């Protein structure tokens with residue numbers, strides 16, 4: 001948790017020149033029982049900057065408050081109970097909320113207002129589409145959470161989920177973020193039809209789960225050149241803060257542009273963004289092939305399952321064979337199209353968000 005607080009301090013020193021060390025490390029926590037009212041559902045950050053004339057402490061405006069609301073939906077006792085501590089879900093949740101706070105610190109009042117004006121969704125959830133503003137705020141926080149989850153629990157760590165209540169969803173979404181499953185709709189709710197589609201460019205920019213994957217990869221996978229010339233795997237968190245503070249993004253597209261503009265990691269980021277989105281924000285062709293691939297892959301799985309139950313069904317065997325051949329031809333076609341899209345976007349001949357507006 002110390003390293004998370006260091007991030008808050010770094011963001012504040014960037015954003016409020018002359019702030020004292022003590023002010024930079026002070027986080028105001030409002031512990032509130034809202035089981036009897038409609039205020040909220042568990043932990044949250046309330047950004048005061050850009051919304052109302054916030055409360056003052058020692059004459060200073062408080063930019064945001066960490067809310068620990070005991071709500072009927074999210075019980076605080078589940079978060080900080082034995083199960084919450086053992087599984088370290090409390091770390092994930094606090095890091096997620098502090099990332100919202102850091103965002104509120106890095107953006108000016110004007111940028112926050114501009115971002116709020118682009119909100120039009122009522123709800124948010126990793127697997128649904130919200131809007132380009134919510135997906136920016138929540139995507140980054142969920143990317144942080146998926147990073148921390150992998151660090152504190154590793155690939156496999158047995159613990160009991162009983163007693164965690166609704167906070168179990170925090171674990172459920174993290175692996176899907178790391179595996180880029182939110183590039184498809186229907187990522188977690190594997191319904192009876194088993195049919196998924198590849199989200200369009202415009203949908204991806206409203207998908208906080210996908211934006212979580214984008215930021216997760218920035219912080220864990222992608223190369224970043226430090227001032228002394230060494231290259232790290234994964235950008236330092238503070239480098240992302242620098243990019244946000246510099247560019248003042250108010251939505252997902254502006255965040256992607258801000259990261260792509262970074263001189264020490266932006267070029268690799270842009271390539272990776274196009275790769276994991278299948279170029280869907282820029283090209284209908286690569287999106288179309290990517291969509292064919294996921295639909296045919298799911299169909300292939302169904303056919304395999306059906307053939308296991310009925311091994312002598314020749315029609316199924318023939319269709320499975322045809323599906324395999326279609327997939328074998330589509331995969332290299334997608335990669336070739338993606339290389340073309342990357343090159344066109346890099347040279348400026350193709351707008352990165354031509355198909356996302």
Ligand SMILES: [Zn+2]
Pocket residue numbers: 096100137138141
């Ligand atoms: Zn959040």
